[in-house]
Amino acid sequence: MSKRFSLSVVISILILLISVFTVKSVYLTAEPAVDTVQAHTKESKATLEGVIHNTGGKNIIRYGFKWGTSQELDEEKILSGTVDVNKPFSTTITGLEEGITYYYRAFAVNAKGTAYGDIKSFTVPVKYNPPPVVTITSPGKKATANDGAKKEQKTITITVKDDLKKTNQVAVSNPATNKIAAAPNRILSTPSRGSSYTNKSKYPRLSKYNGSFEQFYYRDIGGGAIEIDPQWVAENIVTIKLPGLNQYVQVHKNAKDNFIQAFTYIKNGTAIINGRQVPLLSLIKTMDGTFVPRHVNWNSAKGLSNHSWGIAIDINAANHFRYINPNREPDDPNYILWVKAFKPAGFSWGNSYGDAMHYELVK
Ligand SMILES: [Zn+2]
Numbered sequence: 015m016s017k018r019f020s021l022s023v024v025i026s027i028l029i030l031l032i033s034v035f036t037v038k039s040v041y042l043t044a045e046p047a048v049d050t051v052q053a054h055t056k057e058s059k060a061t062l063e064g065v066i067h068n069t070g071g072k073n074i075i076r077y078g079f080k081w082g083t084s085q086e087l088d089e090e091k092i093l094s095g096t097v098d099v100n101k102p103f104s105t106t107i108t109g110l111e112e113g114i115t116y117y118y119r120a121f122a123v124n125a126k127g128t129a130y131g132d133i134k135s136f137t138v139p140v141k142y143n144p145p146p147v148v149t150i151t152s153p154g155k156k157a158t159a160n161d162g163a164k165k166e167q168k169t170i171t172i173t174v175k176d177d178l179k180k181t182n183q184v185a186v187s188n189p190a191t192n193k194i195a196a197a198p199n200r201i202l203s204t205p206s207r208g209s210s211y212t213n214k215s216k217y218p219r220l221s222k223y224n225g226s227f228e229q230f231y232y233r234d235i236g237g238g239a240i241e242i243d244p245q246w247v248a249e250n251i252v253t254i255k256l257p258g259l260n261q262y263v264q265v266h267k268n269a270k271d272n273f274i275q276a277f278t279y280i281k282n283g284t285a286i287i288n289g290r291q292v293p294l295l296s297l298i299k300t301m302d303g304t305f306v307p308r309h310v311n312w313n314s315a316k317g318l319s320n321h322s323w324g325i326a327i328d329i330n331a332a333n334h335f336r337y338i339n340p341n342r343e344p345d346d347p348n349y350i351l352w353v354k355a356f357k358p359a360g361f362s363w364g365n366s367y368g369d370a371m372h373y374e375l376v377k
Contacts, residue, residue, distance in 0.1 A: 043071035047066070058110045063103070064121075073125070081118035234314055240307045251305055279294070300331055304326070
């Protein structure tokens with residue numbers, strides 16, 4: 015009797031212990047808690063930081079960062095070593111390219127699963143090489159080019175095409191350096207032009223170099239909005255009247271012709287929808303954008319939107335912040351406007367990245 019009794023006590027205790035252990039491992043453990051912290055960039059490198067707040071009651075098997083040039087985060091960096099809870103961990107990624115936005119998130123794995131911090135991003139700053147300062151002295155026909163590193167002086171022949179003040183163009187038959195030939199618009203007797211003379215303490219950040227639309231200094235003013243160096247705005251942003259719509263908009267001076275071209279097609283063109291011919295103009299319900307200094311999606315963690323350069327426009331925003339499949343929606347107004355007006359006028363369409371309202375110039 016007493017032997018049976020003690021056996022059942024032992025069995026009961028065992029069952030109790032097993033239950034406690036099971037409850038603990040099933041219910042009292044969880045995935046780790048991890049946060050993505052910040053990134054510091056230096057030239058082509060970036061140091062990513064994350065922190066594990068809680069191991070979830072299990073050992074951390076693996077932790078590190080996922081990263082890449084899109085939110086797919088194709089790359090992975092696994093860290094080794096023991097985890098200190100609430101103490102940031104970091105790693106450095108290398109070989110990054112100027113002007114490119116990278117995305118990253120911290121992760122940690124325990125036996126319960128994998129936990130991720132938020133996806134964050136940073137853009138590798140573009141090194142700003144100031145244009146050469148060229149001075150031309152007429153009597154000796156000498157040109158001096160100084161790009162800050164090298165100084166060269168040569169006797170040259172200059173041909174002034176048209177009115178110099180009006181066109182800012184000078185043909186140089188024997189350029190002092192290749193850089194001069196590559197940057198004819200800089201051959202001016204007014205070196206105070208351009209972003210290198212901006213008040214950098216007020217506008218400390220430099221945008222990426224955006225092809226013929228160049229770059230500017232700016233500052234963040236909250237809510238994803240930015241304020242651009244007013245000198246750049248004064249020199250580059252112009253007001254035009256869009257044909258057909260007859261609305262005034264602000265665009266980059268080098269984008270002006272493309273906007274007028276697109277809206278001339280819209281003013282004069284038609285499309286067949288459901289067997290009926292309709293004017294292209296009737297497909298535009300709303301128009302927004304053009305020059306709006308801001309980050310992508312008004313998110314200051316993202317890069318600058320091309321709206322900041324005055325080279326993008328949003329049409330029919332209400333139901334077009336999405337991808338349009340032309341096979342399924344061949345009568346979609348924004349698809350028709352893309353084919354008949356914006357594409358022939360040199361624009362690209364945001365549809366490929368799920369933003370069918372957005373048309374922009376890339377050059
Ligand atoms: Zn847009």
